[in-house]
Amino acid sequence: LSETKGETKYTCVVCLPRLPRVAVCGGTHGNELSGVYLVRELLKAEKKVMEKEEEEPLSVLMVLSNPRAMQQCRRYVDTDLNRCFTHAKLNGPIPDDAPYEIIRSRELNATLGPKGNPEAVDLVCDLHNTTANMGLCFIAYSDCDWICMHIFRHLQASTNNVPMRYIHFDVSNKESYSLDSVGKHGFAMEIGPQPHGVVRSNIYTAMKVGVQHMLDWVRIFNSGTIFEGGCVDVFTMIKHIDYPRDSETRNITAAIHPQVQDRDFCLLHPEDPLFQTFSGETLRYKGNEPLYPFFINECAYYEKGIALSLARKRRVMIPAIRVQTEQQQQANKQEFASEEEE
Amino acid sequence: MSSCNNSACLNEARRVAIFGGTHGNEMSGVTLVNLWVKNSAEIQRKGVETKPFITNPKAVEKCTRYVDTDLNRAFTPENLSAPGGDNLPYEVQRAQEINRIFGPKESPDAYDVIFDLHNTTSNMGCTLILESSNDHFNLQMMHYIKKAIAPASCLVLLNEHPLLKYSTSRSVAKHPVGLEVGPQPQGVLRSNIFEAMRVILKHALDFIELFNEGMEFPPCTVEAFRVLERIDYPRDANGNIIAMVHPNLQDCDWEPLNPGDPMFQTFDGKTIHYHGSGTVYPTFINEAAYYEKQQAFVTTRREALVASAIRKV
Numbered sequence: 001l002s003e004t005k006g007e008t009k010y011t012c013v014v015c016l017p018r019l020p021r022v023a024v025c026g027g028t029h030g031n032e033l034s035g036v037y038l039v040r041e042l043l044k045a046e047k048k049v050m051e052k053e054e055e056e057p058l059s060v061l062m063v064l065s066n067p068r069a070m071q072q073c074r075r076y077v078d079t080d081l082n083r084c085f086t087h088a089k090l091n092g093p094i095p096d097d098a099p100y101e102i103i104r105s106r107e108l109n110a111t112l113g114p115k116g117n118p119e120a121v122d123l124v125c126d127l128h129n130t131t132a133n134m135g136l137c138f139i140a141y142s143d144c145d146w147i148c149m150h151i152f153r154h155l156q157a158s159t160n161n162v163p164m165r166y167i168h169f170d171v172s173n174k175e176s177y178s179l180d181s182v183g184k185h186g187f188a189m190e191i192g193p194q195p196h197g198v199v200r201s202n203i204y205t206a207m208k209v210g211v212q213h214m215l216d217w218v219r220i221f222n223s224g225t226i227f228e229g230g231c232v233d234v235f236t237m238i239k240h241i242d243y244p245r246d247s248e249t250r251n252i253t254a255a256i257h258p259q260v261q262d263r264d265f266c267l268l269h270p271e272d273p274l275f276q277t278f279s280g281e282t283l284r285y286k287g288n289e290p291l292y293p294f295f296i297n298e299c300a301y302y303e304k305g306i307a308l309s310l311a312r313k314r315r316v317m318i319p320a321i322r323v324q325t326e327q328q329q330q331a332n333k334q335e336f337a338s339e340e341e342e
Numbered sequence: 343m344s345s346c347n348n349s350a351c352l353n354e355a356r357r358v359a360i361f362g363g364t365h366g367n368e369m370s371g372v373t374l375v376n377l378w379v380k381n382s383a384e385i386q387r388k389g390v391e392t393k394p395f396i397t398n399p400k401a402v403e404k405c406t407r408y409v410d411t412d413l414n415r416a417f418t419p420e421n422l423s424a425p426g427g428d429n430l431p432y433e434v435q436r437a438q439e440i441n442r443i444f445g446p447k448e449s450p451d452a453y454d455v456i457f458d459l460h461n462t463t464s465n466m467g468c469t470l471i472l473e474s475s476n477d478h479f480n481l482q483m484m485h486y487i488k489k490a491i492a493p494a495s496c497l498v499l500l501n502e503h504p505l506l507k508y509s510t511s512r513s514v515a516k517h518p519v520g521l522e523v524g525p526q527p528q529g530v531l532r533s534n535i536f537e538a539m540r541v542i543l544k545h546a547l548d549f550i551e552l553f554n555e556g557m558e559f560p561p562c563t564v565e566a567f568r569v570l571e572r573i574d575y576p577r578d579a580n581g582n583i584i585a586m587v588h589p590n591l592q593d594c595d596w597e598p599l600n601p602g603d604p605m606f607q608t609f610d611g612k613t614i615h616y617h618g619s620g621t622v623y624p625t626f627i628n629e630a631a632y633y634e635k636q637q638a639f640v641t642t643r644r645e646a647l648v649a650s651a652i653r654k655v
Contacts, residue, residue: 037583041609073633131527195463195527197630201586201607251376255533276533278377299529302405 013226013320014146015328019122019185019218023061023112024211026127028082028179029300030069031196034207035127039064042211058219061121065108065179068100073197075300076101082126086177090115105179113182116173123147124183125214127207130192131299133262135163136206139188141176143168143234147185149318150227154217155210162191162206165265167294167311168236189214193262196299221323229320235265235292235311242305244275244283253277256297256307264294268310275307349651350478354554355454355517358392359444360385360543362459364414364511365631366401367528370539371459371521385543387551397440397458397511400432405529407631408433414458417509422447437511445514456515457546459539462524463630464639465593468496468538471520472566473513475502480517481649482559483549490545494538497596498566499625499642506569506640519546525593528630558653567596567623567642574636576606576614584608587628587638595625599641606638 024042026035042062064070066081078099084090090109094102113120136159138152152166167190173181180186189210194203221227243252254275260268268274269290275283291310295301324332362375378385378394385392396402398413410431421434422441430438444453468491470484484498499522501507512518521542526535553559575583585606591599598621599605606614616622622641626632 037586037609040582045610131530193527195525195530195630197528197633198463198628199586200628201589201592204586204609205589205611252531255531255536258533261533278373278536297530297532299527302529 013322015324016147016321017122017329017332018222018323019058019147020222021059021061021121022123022125022215022218023063023121023183024125024127024215025063025065025112025179027067027070028065028126029075029080029128029196030066030071030077031073031075032127032129032194033197033199034129034191034194034204036064036070037199037204038127038207038211041208058215058222060215061112063108063112065126066101066104068104075196078102081105082178084177085109085115085179085181087115087174089177108179109182112179115182121183122185123218124180124186125211126178126180126186126188127211128188128190129194129196129203130190130295131195132264132294132296133193134190134264134294135165135192136210137165137167137188137190137294139167139169139180139190140186141169141171141173141181143170143236143316145185145187146318146321147221148187149232149316150221150321151187151214151217153230153232153318154227155213158213159206159209163265165294166232166234168234170236192298221321224323226320226322229318231315231317233313234316235294235313237309237311238291240306240309241274241285243302243307244277252302254281254283257282260293260296260308262296264296265292267291268293349558349653351655352479352652353454354389354654355479355550356389356391356554357453358390358455358457358547358550359453359515360392360394360457360459361397361511362394363396363398363402364458365407365412365460365528366398366403367405367407368459368461368526369529369531370461370523370526370536372396372402373531373536374459374540374543385547387547387554389554390547390550392547395444398433398436407528410434413437414460414510415508417441417447417511417513421509440511441514447514453515455517455519455550456512457519457521457543458510458512459543460520460522461526461528461535462522462626463527464595464625464627465525466497466522466595466625467524468494468542469520469522469524469625470496470498470542471522472498472500473502473507473510473518473520475500475566475647477517478649478652479553480519481564481647482553482562482652483517483519483546485562485564485649486549486559487542487545488564490548491541496542498564498647499569500566500645500647501569503569503571506572553652553654556654559649559651561651562649564647564649566645566647567625568645570622570641570643572637572640573605573624575633575638576608583633585614588613591624591639592628595627596623598622599624 026039081101084105254277257273274285296308362371375394413433416437585608588604605616624639627639
């Protein structure tokens with residue numbers, strides 16, 4: 001490594017373990033339909049392909065995460081499945097009448113995990129839609145997971161017509177709560193704008209192409225190709241802002257201002273219009289630094305008290321990477337085993 | 343309706359209702375009606391009693407379209423006279439209650455006008471929905487509104503189709519007016535959509551006030567789109583959808599669809615074309631709530647509706 005002006009420049013290639021098992025999950029929220037229909041299609045296609053694949057080095061698991069919510073075309077039945085994957089919620093006793101999604105999260109953890117365990121799948125790609133005008137976003141807990149960031153760069157390079165961003169939630173592994181945190185690597189692929197309960201062909205196609213490129217990248221990575229380093233613009237979530245609400249009823253008293261609506265990732269400056277009350281008054285952004293808004297007017301976040309989220313942007317250098325050789329992988333395993341003994 | 347000097351003479355519209363939350367997740371109407379229940383100054387007009395009303399409070403509370411059954415299909419004669427009280431589906435109970443307060447449907451005691459506020463995920467802009475081509479009062483109102491908001495547009499959808507017509511909440515009134523504004527996702531409140539609906543209602547109430555004051559409205563022509571047929575998604579043998587609205591058709595409400603034009607795109611990328619006998623004007627394209635009603639869009643044809651002159655009795 002060499003450091004120049006605060007930027008870390010990598011002069012070597014980082015070797016990372018092979019990724020033999022990938023999971024593609026749709027319907028984690030039952031009304032986010034691109035992922036639902038895409039995984040259904042992939043499951044259908046898989047049935048046809050199964051006969052001819054003998055030595056497929058990559059094992060791809062297609063999962064419909066929340067079938068009951070999908071059946072009712074709702075986000076969730078009892079509780080948001082995508083908040084059920086903290087270590088605390090995955091372990092410990094649960095009552096017989098536990099919420100459906102708590103039971104389901106443990107099933108998914110058994111199939112794709114266990115979270116934190118060497119048996120876990122290597123990569124989880126969890127498919128989501130948003131009503132916000134976000135284009136295609138990767139949402140990840142890390143800004144130094146080179147696998148996820150290289151996949152992102154590969155998609156960016158392969159796609160012209162869809163704006164793409166990498167969003168980072170700075171949450172520790174212990175506190176991470178979403179399905180993608182179950183795999184050794186993971187990210188959510190979030191595409192909008194699409195109303196819940198609707199599949200838009202352009203959004204579906206963007207997701208289908210995104211998943212295809214991701215799987216291609218994993219195969220190419222596993223085969224030994226070196227991926228050159230470079231940089232990724234990372235949006236790190238700083239805070240959420242709620243709607244102004246009536247103190248008694250908690251009903252919202254203003255809507256996202258027309259100048260902000262649909263302007264995800266357009267820099268918001270202090271004193272910019274932010275909300276418009278129902279009596280026509282403009283409420284302004286009162287933060288003290290310009291930040292990048294996203295998840296602007298996401299339907300599911302009204303009940304979570306989020307009108308929009310705000311991020312800082314910074315350029316992150318990523319190193320060149322390639323897959324570990326058999327030798328390196330063996331050495332790693334032994335090291336891991338002896339660490340465990342200690 | 344009586345005729346005097348070539349004008350249709352109609353009773354004053356004294357009792358007007360504004361319904362929001364007929365579908366609990368269509369937020370513009372819910373928000374406007376809640377606002378007006380708290381403070382009705384904006385909707386007051388001389389000589390008119392205007393009542394804002396949340397029709398499906400349980401669905402609004404859960405932010406869902408309906409609890410047991412679609413309220414906006416529930417006002418059938420069978421439902422309105424069904425015995426069973428508390429054992430009836432929630433929305434059937436609500437329909438009976440609404441019919442008591444604002445009806446009875448088809449009786450002289452029914453409210454004069456009901457505006458029913460809706461949103462759609464379809465790119466329909468502002469749409470006024472008419473249930474009868476013989477309702478000259480409504481036709482004149484819609485003509486007035488269209489002129490008032492020009493150059494902004496507000497289109498008229500006529501659903502008089504014997505099979506596709508349905509028993510709406512507003513059908514309790516003598517003059518039912520549907521107001522549909524989109525595109526807006528369910529459960530979301532967009533400022534521009536909210537304001538557009540508010541402006542339409544303002545003009546509608548202005549029209550009623552002017553009419554009640556004695557203004558005569560000369561004969562006029564209203565361009566409308568008449569519902570022809572409902573087109574479902576292509577499905578497999580198990581009833582699962584196998585194709586999506588084609589990118590060329592998505593968001594193209596009210597634009598001509600010609601025989602041979604792309605209509606659907608299968609999940610593996612093939613195009614399915616429209617093979618009707620002539621050009622139609624599709625609308626309600628890709629409305630979320632209609633997946634379960636077997637409707638990808640409806641076709642319409644353009645028609646000029648003639649409204650007689652009207653004035654109050």
